[in-house]
Amino acid sequence: MNIIILGAGQVGSTVATQLSKEESNELTVIDINQEILSDLQDHLDLRTICGNGSYPGLLEDAGADDADMIIALTNSDEINMIACQVASSIFHTPTKIARIRSPEYLRRPGLFAENSIPVDYIISPESLVTEYIYHLIEHPSALQVLDFANGRAQLVAVKAYHDGLMVGRALRTMNEVVPGVDMRVAAIFRDGESIQPSADCVIEVDDEVFLFAAREHIPTVISEMRKLEKPNKRIMLAGGGNIGGQLAAMMEKDFQVKVIEANPARARQLSATLDSTIVLLGDAANPDLLVEENIESMDVFCALTNDDEANILSSMLAKRMGAKKVMSLINRAAYVDLVESGLIDIAISPHQVTIGALLAHIRRGDVVAVHALRRGSAEAIEAIAHGDRSSSRVVGRAIEDIKLPEGARISAIVRGEQVIIAHHDTVIESEDHVILFLTDKKKIKAVEKLFQVGITYF
Amino acid sequence: MQLLVIQRILGLLMMVFSSTLLPPIVTGLIYDDGAILPFVEAFVLTLVTGFLLYLPVHQQKKELRLRDGFLVVVLFWTVLGVAGGLPIYLSGIYDISVTDAIFESISGITTTGATVIVGIDQMPHSLLLYRQELQWLGGMGIIVLAVAVLPMLGVGGMQLFRAETPGPVKDTKLTPRITETAKALWYIYLGLTIACALAYWAAGMSLFDAISHSFSTVAIGGFSTHDASIGYFNSTAIQFIAIVFMLLSGVNFAIHFTAFRHRSLQPYQRDAEFRTYLLVLSVVSVITIGYLQFNHTFDSTAESIIEGLFQVVSIGTTTGFTTAEYYSWPGFLPVLLLYVSFIGGCSGSTGGGIKVIRILLLVKQGARELQRLVHPNAQIAVKIGKKVMPEKVIEAVWGFFAAYFAISALMILLLMATGLDQETAFSAVAACLNNLGPGLGDVGRNFANINDPAKWILCLAMLLGRLEIFTLLVLITPAFWKK
Numbered sequence: 012m013n014i015i016i017l018g019a020g021q022v023g024s025t026v027a028t029q030l031s032k033e034e035s036n037e038l039t040v041i042d043i044n045q046e047i048l049s050d051l052q053d054h055l056d057l058r059t060i061c062g063n064g065s066y067p068g069l070l071e072d073a074g075a076d077d078a079d080m081i082i083a084l085t086n087s088d089e090i091n092m093i094a095c096q097v098a099s100s101i102f103h104t105p106t107k108i109a110r111i112r113s114p115e116y117l118r119r120p121g122l123f124a125e126n127s128i129p130v131d132y133i134i135s136p137e138s139l140v141t142e143y144i145y146h147l148i149e150h151p152s153a154l155q156v157l158d159f160a161n162g163r164a165q166l167v168a169v170k171a172y173h174d175g176l177m178v179g180r181a182l183r184t185m186n187e188v189v190p191g192v193d194m195r196v197a198a199i200f201r202d203g204e205s206i207q208p209s210a211d212c213v214i215e216v217d218d219e220v221f222l223f224a225a226r227e228h229i230p231t232v233i234s235e236m237r238k239l240e241k242p243n244k245r246i247m248l249a250g251g252g253n254i255g256g257q258l259a260a261m262m263e264k265d266f267q268v269k270v271i272e273a274n275p276a277r278a279r280q281l282s283a284t285l286d287s288t289i290v291l292l293g294d295a296a297n298p299d300l301l302v303e304e305n306i307e308s309m310d311v312f313c314a315l316t317n318d319d320e321a322n323i324l325s326s327m328l329a330k331r332m333g334a335k336k337v338m339s340l341i342n343r344a345a346y347v348d349l350v351e352s353g354l355i356d357i358a359i360s361p362h363q364v365t366i367g368a369l370l371a372h373i374r375r376g377d378v379v380a381v382h383a384l385r386r387g388s389a390e391a392i393e394a395i396a397h398g399d400r401s402s403s404r405v406v407g408r409a410i411e412d413i414k415l416p417e418g419a420r421i422s423a424i425v426r427g428e429q430v431i432i433a434h435h436d437t438v439i440e441s442e443d444h445v446i447l448f449l450t451d452k453k454k455i456k457a458v459e460k461l462f463q464v465g466i467t468y469f
Numbered sequence: 470m471q472l473l474v475i476q477r478i479l480g481l482l483m484m485v486f487s488s489t490l491l492p493p494i495v496t497g498l499i500y501d502d503g504a505i506l507p508f509v510e511a512f513v514l515t516l517v518t519g520f521l522l523y524l525p526v527h528q529q530k531k532e533l534r535l536r537d538g539f540l541v542v543v544l545f546w547t548v549l550g551v552a553g554g555l556p557i558y559l560s561g562i563y564d565i566s567v568t569d570a571i572f573e574s575i576s577g578i579t580t581t582g583a584t585v586i587v588g589i590d591q592m593p594h595s596l597l598l599y600r601q602e603l604q605w606l607g608g609m610g611i612i613v614l615a616v617a618v619l620p621m622l623g624v625g626g627m628q629l630f631r632a633e634t635p636g637p638v639k640d641t642k643l644t645p646r647i648t649e650t651a652k653a654l655w656y657i658y659l660g661l662t663i664a665c666a667l668a669y670w671a672a673g674m675s676l677f678d679a680i681s682h683s684f685s686t687v688a689i690g691g692f693s694t695h696d697a698s699i700g701y702f703n704s705t706a707i708q709f710i711a712i713v714f715m716l717l718s719g720v721n722f723a724i725h726f727t728a729f730r731h732r733s734l735q736p737y738q739r740d741a742e743f744r745t746y747l748l749v750l751s752v753v754s755v756i757t758i759g760y761l762q763f764n765h766t767f768d769s770t771a772e773s774i775i776e777g778l779f780q781v782v783s784i785g786t787t788t789g790f791t792t793a794e795y796y797s798w799p800g801f802l803p804v805l806l807l808y809v810s811f812i813g814g815c816s817g818s819t820g821g822g823i824k825v826i827r828i829l830l831l832v833k834q835g836a837r838e839l840q841r842l843v844h845p846n847a848q849i850a851v852k853i854g855k856k857v858m859p860e861k862v863i864e865a866v867w868g869f870f871a872a873y874f875a876i877s878a879l880m881i882l883l884l885m886a887t888g889l890d891q892e893t894a895f896s897a898v899a900a901c902l903n904n905l906g907p908g909l910g911d912v913g914r915n916f917a918n919i920n921d922p923a924k925w926i927l928c929l930a931m932l933l934g935r936l937e938i939f940t941l942l943v944l945i946t947p948a949f950w951k952k
Contacts, residue, residue: 037646
């Protein structure tokens with residue numbers, strides 16, 4: 012596919028890195044900063060063009076005439092929208108994706124349509140990350156919570172603790188733990204490596220276990236699996252930027268929220284828009300401030316500033332000073348591995364969250380969602396099966412008869428409102444949402460192909 | 470430095486290169502000239518050497534880094550230059566020495582076109598074609614070809630590509646994927662070559678001569694299958710065709726690409742380098758023709774025009790075809806033409822020399838300094854076309870310019886130390902460093918009569934010229950080798 016990416020910032024670079032790894036993609040990246048571009052070109056096989064990406068002339072130079080897709084990811088909503096408009100009006104680009112950050116635009120759904128602002132898909136990293144963190148706070152013991160089939164099914168990662176019910180148990184007996192709930196262990200990571208969850212596999216201490224179940228069963232499953240953790244009550248957010256502000260607004264009804272913001276103007280603005288949240292003006296890495304605000308009784312401390320290093324250090328400080336659980340927003344992939352080994356409970360990588368949502372639009376064969384697990388070492392894919400037994404390679408077949416690529420497993424099927432945990436004799440029907448796990452990224456193509464319908468279908 | 474990865478790629482490239490010895494073998498069979506054996510021997514030798522290099526390290530599949538790219542390119546050009554001399558030496562033609570065989574090969578592959586062989590007309594067809602083919606492969610760049618046909622080079626391909634492509638700005642890609650860019654360049658190159666061959670053929674050359682000369686014309690090389698070069702044909706039509714194709718090949722291939730894609734001539738008109746290129750050649754042509762006419766060198770005005778134009782374009786683009794004995798032209802003309810060859814072709818073309826864009830930048834930079842004297846506080850950007858050139862590029866151009874002249878001065882001294890006279894030494898360095906071909910004085914006709922040490926120095930000059938000095942020079946800096 013011929014893809015133009017606008018903006019080589021953090022999001023743009025991550026997307027470009029991911030997409031250029033797939034050989035069928037031809038990428039052109041546009042940015043106003045030549046230095047970032049040169050750096051990108053040194054490491055990736057793509058073309059770069061320096062300039063303002065919403066100008067028609069520049070888009071033409073970038074090959075917009077025969078581009079299949081434009082992804083506008085600059086930090087300006089307005090440039091992104093105009094770029095999509097230009098691509099649509101002048102170059103008739105088939106697919107247009109724009110990053111829109113400001114909630115002001117997102118609130119009006121009618122705004123983004125073919126005859127107004129022609130954006131096919133909107134990516135809003137801040138909202139995605141906010142939602143992601145919200146899930147984590149909602150489920151106190153979860154390391155990662157992912158939605159499938161519009162939230163009907165969820166995948167939760169939990170750590171197996173010493174005195175939890177999971178440890179020492181073989182997977183085949185797992186269902187006895189929670190009677191009446193159908194669930195599935197989809198993946199297990201031990202020391203950062205994925206291991207095959209066969210029926211005889213025994214869970215050890217410190218394993219990260221990915222559980223899959225219908226949304227309504229998730230709280231039961233988690234609480235049964237682990238010694239019940241008290242629900243989170245007191246939350247402290249360090250950094251009241253886009254994410255911090257949105258998150259506080261979302262949570263303030265159900266939780267006691269405190270936000271620490273260093274910029275006086277922003278702090279004033281936050282206090283005006285938020286109702287029951289306490290907005291504190293100050294430095295999140297200041298021990299005195301933390302003590303004064305009872306850091307030791309906080310259930311969750313969440314560092315959400317733009318600065319990786321500040322986030323890591325303030326989280327470590329909060330942990331040392333008694334916060335029960337600390338989370339930190341970390342952009343650099345290298346840091347994530349570094350700190351998640353113990354210093355910080357959960358490292359949140361905004362790119363991984365964003366890219367999952369973006370990849371779903373780029374993948375073919377009716378793949379609706381792709382989520383990276385464990386920072387991309389495995390992926391969870393949701394795909395819709397179409398056609399009938401003769402035109403599709405999955406419909407009308409029992410799971411054991413489907414020729415899956417190596418390393419891929421079908422975990423569950425969502426049929427209408429019903430979540431069906433996959434067994435070897437489950438037969439897939441047309442329009443089922445099939446949820447797969449993949450440990451080898453290179454096999455994504457094969458999965459996509461599997462779900463493509465033969466020509467006869469049309 | 471990832472030496473094993475470099476060895477693997479070198480082995481691969483040698484195996485690919487060995488296949489270029491097949492066309493001469495086929496030619497030998499067609500003409501039954503009895504000179505196939507050296508090619509078969511060289512083919513087997515190159516293939517086996519490449520395979521032996523590749524086999525023990527074939528699993529070293531890491532990405533090439535910046536430094537590795539330089540080393541691969543330099544090693545490859547050097548090794549190929551030497552290996553390319555193999556069939557010439559093995560053929561034993563005119564009892565050729567090792568030095569002469571390697572000189573001939575490097576002169577071919579760097580598209581210089583300086584020859585040490587006299588009596589070309591009597592050589593077997595396979596050997597003649599081989600010399601022309603060497604030029605053709607070297608023209609667009611053998612690495613660019615390798616990038617096009619070996620997709621596994623990946624990002625590393627870009628590192629190689631950059632070390633080989635001529636011009637100050639090397640990041641412009643025609644297409645997003647480097648393999649596709651390399652392919653696009655070779656398609657244009659191939660298209661030009663075919664068009665040129667057909668034109669020559671239609672103008673009365675034999676098919677063999679047409680193909681052979683199209684190779685060296687489009688590559689801006691200058692080898693011919695005759696001692697008298699293009700002059701052998703004694704045809705105005707052929708001279709005219711050569712002028713057109715030399716001009717086209719001296720233009721940045723990226724512009725050909727854009728023009729072809731949009732089916733319009735606008736890209737040429739918009740490109741500042743192209744306009745300067747034409748301007749320089751036109752001005753020098755007018756001066757040359759006027760002076761020839763003034764001195765009554767030729768009998769008729771028409772002859773002055775065609776000979777003057779041909780020689781200016783041939784030397785200005787650094788091709789080096791000759792029809793007249795330009796080195797015996799009156800007054801300042803021979804030296805003027807050599808000076809023009811320093812300017813050379815456009816960046817991203819097959820031409821040699823310093824490249825028009827660099828000269829243009831130097832002139833604009835000079836003008837800026839003058840303006841700064843008048844307006845000390847003025848902010849003045851150096852623009853090419855409508856684009857502002859980054860200061861980094863301008864600095865690099867100054868560095869290049871200084872290195873170019875320092876190297877040529879040094880080489881002139883070295884050549885004079887081996888016993889050459891001043892005119893010969895100067896022109897030989899200019900002819901080799903600019904990848905031009907014919908010089909003045911003792912090297913006006915050919916390079917057969919100079920001593921062996923001088924030939925080796927000139928071999929180095931040709932490689933330096935083709936790889937634009939820095940790619941080669943960086944290898945002798947200690948920083949390059951430090952871990």
